[in-house]
Amino acid sequence: MDEQETRKAVHDRIDQLDVPQDLVAAAIETGIDQASGKQVKPRRRRHLGRWILTAAAAVLLGVGGLAAVNPSVSRALSNVAWLTNFYLHHDDHFNSFHVNGIAKSMDQKVTSNGVTVHLVEAYYNGRTIGYTGEVTGLTKAIDPEQDWVPLDLDDTPAKNLTSSTSNFEPTKSGFRFHATFLVDKGEVPESVLLPIRISNVNGVVGRWNFNINLTQSQQKHAIQQKPYDLDLPGGEIIPVSMTTFASGAEFTFRTTTDGRYGFIGISAIKTAEEDQLIDGTDGYYASLGITHLPLKEPLVQGKTYHVVYQYQMKTDGSPEADIVGADIERDIVLWPAEQ
Amino acid sequence: MELTLKEITWAQQAVAGDREALGQLLKSRGDYLYRTAYLYVGNQADALDVIQEATTQAVKTVAQLRDPNQFFTWFTRILIRQAQVLYRRRQKETTMAVPPEQVAPMIDATAHLDLLAALQVLGADYRQALQLFYYQDMSISEISQLLDVPEGTVKTRLRRGRSALHDQLGGNYYG
Structure with missing residues (x-):
């Protein structure tokens, strides 16, 4: 092989290397911002703990309580022996990821320096992403009483992805762990690369x-953007779309105001059987503008629902002013039949 | 590396202080920059760190670039220096003698790149010389200038690097 052939062979081989173009563009942008003295968000490094952070900084409407969980653990896909017990040992929130078939x-x-990290299960449905794994090979045991474990973890480079929950339990030579994230803004991508x-x-x-590459299918239906009749002078709730996930x-709806409201949102959607x-489960962001409201099941087009919506009104228009609010109940066809 | 007319315009604007043009120029060759960085550091996260730090350095010093046509030769030098800094830091961090980093394949992993794996186990000096010569298509004289080492040293590194790769790959490459 002469020099030219060798060069070509080298180029051909190296050009097979996948390039994460979005991440490269982001690194360039960050590098420029860094030079400008702008505050640059560091790549996230955190310790793994027993914590559940529900949509921090969100206006969380009063819809507390966990979603109903199918207790049939036997439907779990994974063949890892400890996984079922791990989830059962923790709360229903984690358990639900394992058993719902997604x-x-x-x-x-x-393995590095004698310590092995083994990822055994991944989850991506709606706005929630999660993974479960096991660390083995530690010579120093984790104290069962401690509520966090040192783990320098950098796992949220994707845009609009925030850490949501994590949990772990010690084993003889390491620990098992679980972490979830939320797509907190914008559209839900069909696929997410989670390094x-x-x-x-x-x-x-x-x-x-x-590098975990996760995909999900979804069906999105645009809704005619006609404001609901709410008897809310100066404020509107306008439907945008209905998206169905595997589970x-x-x-999605949009709220607008002429300035007199600090907040308008929907806090309950009930069926005739009073089912919410x-x-x-994971909380959600609600504010003026676009809200993506998570539902246990899709709305039915043309069906009337009992809806509770809330508003908070500014008393004098200034941000510092006290606000007054109210809950209003009304029967509404949230997804009208097309004209 | 020859620049297109558009890239030359961006390079001139970048030298004049236009950071958006600098960003466009770097993104236009993002694949090349990533692969160059990756060949040094061997994993995605570090390659992205290298690109980020090199970009910051470039923004701060691009006004000193005399010939905008030489932008990527100049930037490659910055990139490689950043990669060397990170590579050395990682070497210090590794407290035990371990093989090069194992990166778990993606779920839909691409084919194993034996050449990349072979390059990763070479010494940094040899890997660098081979990469610049065969992938960046630089002459021995250009590599000598880039690395600030005599041409004889570059030739020696190329010869030994070829020999080591020959051992790794069984003679399919580097004759």
Whole structure:
């Protein structure tokens, strides 16, 4: 092989290397911002803890309580022996990811400095992303009483993705863990690349890198954007779309005001049987403008629902002013039949 | 590396202080920059860090670039220096002698790149020389200038690098 042929062969081989173009563009933008002295959001590094952070900084409407969970753990897809018990040991929120038939088995394993990180299950449905794994090979046991474990974790480079929950339980030579994220703004992407970079596990320095590529199918229906008749002078709620996921759905609407309202939103959607359709499991962001409302099941076109909507009115228009609000109940066809 | 007319315009604007043009120019060759960085550091996260830091350095010093046509030669030098800094830091962080980083494949992983794997196990100096010569298509003289080492040193590194790769790959590459 002469020099020219060798060069061509090298180019051909190296050009097969996949390039994460969005991430490269983001790195360039961040590099420019950094030079400008702008505050640059560091790549997220955090410790794994037993915590549940529900939509921080969101206006969380009063729809508390966990979604009903199918207790039939036998439907779980994974063949990892400990997984079922791990979820049962924790709350229903985690358990639901495992049993609803959407979680996918994984078998990605990286060993560095004698410590192995093994990802065994991944989940992507609606706005929730999650993964479950196990660390083995630690020589220093995790104290069962401690409520966090040192794990330098960098796993949220995707836009509009925020960390939501995490949990772990110690084992003889490590721990099992679970983490979830929420797509908190914008459209739900069909696919998400979630790079996971771990650089320190309970004091052991190394590199445990994974790339999880998650996809989901969804059906989105645009709704005629005609304001509901709410008898709310100066304020409107306008439907935008209805999206159905493999499990659950999302109703998107837009609220507008002429300035007299600080907030307008929907806090309950009930069927004739008084079943609450809003799924408050992970919380959701609600504010003036666009709201993506998580539902346990899709709305039915042409069907009337009993809706509770809320507003908060500014008393004098200034941000500092006291506000007054009210809950109003009304029967509404949320997804009107097309004209 | 030859620039297109559009890229030359961006390069001139970047030298004049237009950061948006600088960003456009770098993004236009994002694939090349990523692959160059990746070949040094061997994983995605570090390659992105290298691009980010090199971009910051470039913004701060691009006004000193005398010939905008040489933008990517100049930027590659910055990129490689950043990659070397990170590579050395990682070497210090690794407290035990371990093989090069194992990166778990994506679920829909692409084919294994044996050449990349072979490059990763070479010493940094050899890998660098081979990469610049065969992938960046630089001459021995250009590599010598870029790395600030004598041409004889570049030749030695290329020769030894080829030999090591020959051992790794069984003689299919680098004759």
